[in-house]
Amino acid sequence: MTDPVNPALENPTGADGMAVVEISTDGACLGNPGPGGWGAVLRYKGSEKRISGSEPDTTNNKMELTAAIEGLAALTRPSKVIIYTDSTYVRNGIMKWVAGWQANGWKTRDKKPVKNADLWRRLIEEEERHEVEWRWVKGHAGDHFNEIADELATTAARAVSR
Template identity: 55%
Template sequence: MQEVTLYTDGACKGNPGIGGWGAFLQFGIHSKELYGGEASTTNNRMELTAVIQGLAALKRPCIVHIYTDSQYVKNGMQEWIHNWKNRGWKTAAKQPVKNVELWQALDKEVNKHQVQWHWVKGHAGNIGNEKADQLANRGVESLAQQQIQALQTDIIDHENNP
C-alpha cells in the first residue's frame, strides 16, 4: 500500500460565517493541493470537510498519516465516534451529534484506508500545516470573490432592467 501524508485545516471568518477548507497531500515526490469553501458554516465543519475531501481524493486504499490542528477532529475519530455509533449517533447526554452527516462521511472515507492520526499545533511553523492553512484561506477568498462577482452581476442586471 502506498503511504500518503495528508495535512488538513479549516478556516472560518466569523463562526458561523464564510468558511474554507484546505488539504495538502504528499506521496513520494508528488503533492496535491485541494481547497474549497462554504458561504455559511463553522470552523468545525470546515475542519471535518478538509479531511473528508483529502481522503476522497485518494483513488485506492493507502496508509494515510493525517496531520490536523483540530483536537475536535482527532478526538472525534479516535475517542468519541465508536460510542456515538453505538448510541445511534447520540452523545452521552442523548443529544444528536453535531455535524453528524460529516462525521458519517468521514467515517466512510477513513474505513477505506489505514489511517494514523497526528495532532500538530496550528500556526507553529509546521510546513504542512501552514500549507493547509493557506489553502483553507484560499477557499475562503475564492468563495468571497464568487459572492462579490454575483453581487456585481445582480447590480448590473438591475441597472439594465430596472
C-alpha cells in the first residue's frame, strides 16, 4: 500500500490526463448529536489509503461532510475524483442545493441559516481543486469500500466516546 495516495505516481488518468482517484466515505455518530467519527478509503491504481477521525460532540451529517472534505484534502495534487457516499444529504447538498444557498447568502429557501455552512464551504473549497463526480451507494448493502469506510468511522466514534 502506498501512503499517502499520490497521483504523481504512474497511475491511471482520465482522457484529459488527470489522475483518477476513487474515495469511499462514511460518517457515524453514537447518538445524534453525540460522539462521532468519519472514515474514508482512497484508492489509486491498486494502492489504498485509509483515513479517519473523530469529534467528541457532533452529528452524523457533520461527520459525513467531514469524511468527504478530508478525503479530498488528502490528495496531493488536482485529480479526477469519484466520491462514493451513502449520504443523500452530502450528495444532494453538493449537487443540488449549494448553488442556491450561495446565491441566497447561505440561507435556505425559508430564509434560515444553512446548517453546517462552515463544512459546506470547506467542501466546496476542496472540491474546486479537483474534477469530482459524486456517486451514491446504499449503505450497509455489501459495497466493500463503503463497509470499510463505515468501520473506520464507527471505530473512530467509539474511540472518542471512551
